[in-house]
Amino acid sequence: MLDNIFRYVRYLERRKMIGQLHSWNSFDQTTPIIGLLVPLEVAMNECAQWSGQEITRFEFIKYLRDQGVHVFNTLDEFMQEKARGGSRPTPRKSKRLMQIVDQLNVSKERVQYSTVQDRFVLVGKNGRVHEDDANLSTMHVYVSGRSKRHWSSIKRKLSFLKLLKDEGKGGHFSFDALPSVEQAATIRNIVGMSKCHTITETQKNALQTHASAIRERRRATSLQLA
Known part of the structure; x- marks a missing residue:
């Protein structure tokens, strides 16, 4: 029987021999699939040399399964499971998060995907805004x-x-209800996000007229040089 004083799973994790097969996959939507990332014999021999214990294949497999580590029967089975994961799906920007973006009156460009948190986050200079997991x-x-x-x-x-x-x-x-205009301004300023400036129709028409005039001048200049 394996001596419990040796934490083989922790040791194998440090040696990068155990890990989550697909960081976005799980057996029951809550428990990630943790498995050996190397052949069983390699992991077993590594633990035997580290601990000085004699370890049989049967008790090593039982120990790993008791610790929640998925053990594959063959290397081919492991490779098939690894390949089954495919590409990592990127979560969508939620309607709730985009509501907050509109309410805070900030640029949608501030909504960025965080690989660490595996979600879209509204990013500011001094902080961030995101949804609750539950x-x-x-x-x-x-x-x-x-x-x-x-901070005070x-x-x-x-x-x-x-x-x-x-x-x-x-x-x-945290907050549940949409913030008021005044509250939104406070959150925006403290988190460090610039306010989006809305352009009126008059301003938009003026910009379009100005742009058309610049294009005409450039066209006339190019004709003179031709």
Whole structure:
């Protein structure tokens, strides 16, 4: 029987011999598929040399399965499972997040895909806004302050939000209802996002006229040089 003082799974993880096969896949939508990334014999011999224990194939497989590690019968089975994953699907920008973008009156270019969080995030100079994992109607705001004093000022200004976590010089807030115009301006300024300036029809027509005039001047200049 394997000695429990040796944490073989942790050791194999450090040696990059165990890992999540597909970071977007799971057996039951909640538990990721963790498996050996090398042949069983390679992992077993590595653990035997590290611990000095004699390890049989049967008890090693049982140990791994008890620890939630998926063990493949053959290398071909592992390769088939690895290939089955295909390309990583990119999540869509949610309607709720885009509602917040409109309410805060910021550029849609600030919505960026975060590979770390595996979601789209509204990014500012001092923080970010994103959806809650469990409740998509709840939004989270993370803000980083320059100092403890600055962070205290941020908390006072964002008192209309629910403070979830205080990290000393920054922290996490949440909100459910769409912020008012005044609240949106506060969030926008603190997170560090510029306000989008809407162009009126009069301004749009003036810009189009100006652009047409520039094109005509360039055309006339090119004809003179021809």
